[in-house]
Amino acid sequence: MKILAIESSCDETAAAVVEDGRRIISSVVASQVDEHKLYGGVVPEIASRRHCESIVAVVDEALEKAKCSYEDLQAISVTYAPGLIGALLVGVNYAKGLSLATGLPVVPVHHLRSHIASNYLCHPELEPPFLCLVVSGGHSHIVMVEDYTKMKIIGKTRDDAAGEAFDKAARTMGMPYPGGIHLDAVAESGDENAFKLPRPVVQGSPYDFSFSGLKTAVINLIHNASQKGESLPVEDLSASFRKAVVDCLTDNTMKAACDFSANTIVLAGGVSANTLLRRNMLKLCDEKGIKLYMPDKSLCGDNAAMVGSQGYYEYLSGNVADLSLNAYATMSIEKG
Numbered sequence: 001m002k003i004l005a006i007e008s009s010c011d012e013t014a015a016a017v018v019e020d021g022r023r024i025i026s027s028v029v030a031s032q033v034d035e036h037k038l039y040g041g042v043v044p045e046i047a048s049r050r051h052c053e054s055i056v057a058v059v060d061e062a063l064e065k066a067k068c069s070y071e072d073l074q075a076i077s078v079t080y081a082p083g084l085i086g087a088l089l090v091g092v093n094y095a096k097g098l099s100l101a102t103g104l105p106v107v108p109v110h111h112l113r114s115h116i117a118s119n120y121l122c123h124p125e126l127e128p129p130f131l132c133l134v135v136s137g138g139h140s141h142i143v144m145v146e147d148y149t150k151m152k153i154i155g156k157t158r159d160d161a162a163g164e165a166f167d168k169a170a171r172t173m174g175m176p177y178p179g180g181i182h183l184d185a186v187a188e189s190g191d192e193n194a195f196k197l198p199r200p201v202v203q204g205s206p207y208d209f210s211f212s213g214l215k216t217a218v219i220n221l222i223h224n225a226s227q228k229g230e231s232l233p234v235e236d237l238s239a240s241f242r243k244a245v246v247d248c249l250t251d252n253t254m255k256a257a258c259d260f261s262a263n264t265i266v267l268a269g270g271v272s273a274n275t276l277l278r279r280n281m282l283k284l285c286d287e288k289g290i291k292l293y294m295p296d297k298s299l300c301g302d303n304a305a306m307v308g309s310q311g312y313y314e315y316l317s318g319n320v321a322d323l324s325l326n327a328y329a330t331m332s333i334e335k336g
């Protein structure tokens with residue numbers, strides 16, 4: 001069964017054709033990052049406008065690369081929540097227009113569920129149940145994936161998402177948006193013990209995260225030094241900050257795996273591309289005899305192939321929308 005998938009929740013306009021939830025036939029991603037970089041972050045109104053301009057060409061290219069026409073497809077899956085509302089609406093309305101024109105059903109897909117599904121595209125043997133750490137620019141969750149469309153939140157961030165914390169720390173260090181990937185690269189040559197940074201815990205909620213104090217701690221270090229006319233070694237600062245964020249993520253995830261007797265852990269979301277997170281999770285899971293799955297780095301960020309994968313499982317579970325489908329800026333992954 002072939003699904004056309006559309007993603008427009010943030011600053012990437014993407015389309016893909018995916019077969020049976022597991023095989024990418026084509027995948028096209030048009031990134032707006034160079035334009036948002038000028039402003040140090042995503043400007044929602046610009047994002048919506050660029051999606052409007054790109055979506056027709058991106059969808060056509062995905063179909064062309066897959067050598068598919070609409071007769072070869074069984075459904076159109078689209079990201080409908082959570083994300084920037086104006087951006088989401090472009091994808092949702094385009095999918096509804098295509099549905100009206102072709103008679104194909106529309107399958108609404110939750111953005112974080114699709115990040116998890118990026119793993120199904122890389123690991124044919126992976127099936128629920130498993131414990132998943134989903135870490136992106138907007139969310140940081142530990143989720144029990146009981147089935148393809150049944151999820152339970154075990155822990156989540158109380159303030160900033162991990163990606164957001166990486167981006168804000170990186171921006172203060174003078175790196176371009178999105179800074180997470182730059183900070184990660186710079187940290188590789190730094191000393192992670194050079195600066196003492198906190199590992200915040202949420203009292204009474206052992207699986208929840210809190211990154212805003214950690215982010216403020218590193219920003220204060222930088223500002224205090226600059227007030228004295230000093231500058232701090234950016235490699236060491238990046239390495240110390242990255243280690244602190246990754247420690248929080250791995251500590252809570254491993255604790256949840258132990259408490260819930262999980263023998264499989266899955267990583268997902270943009271931050272799952274982080275070099276230290278991948279390295280440390282591999283080591284910790286190896287020590288505990290837990291199987292670890294991570295998406296290929298090329299599928300960690302936003303793309304439509306993952307929407308085609310999750311869309312397949314949503315379709316099988318009867319999750320099909322009509323033309324009254326709306327987009328939502330927030331939505332729990334449990335409701336999906």
Ligand code: KG4
Pocket residue numbers: 010115135136137138139162163164166167178179180181184269270271273274275300301302
């Ligand atoms: O999942 P994603 O592409 O978009 C959202 O759904 O938010 O995640 C983007 C986030 C950004 O904050 C970006 O800086 C972060 O993922 N990111 C990284 C790395 N690559 C991307 N953070 C740390 N290390 C990386 N290598």
Ligand code: ZN
Pocket residue numbers: 111115136137269270301302
């Ligand atoms: Zn994302």
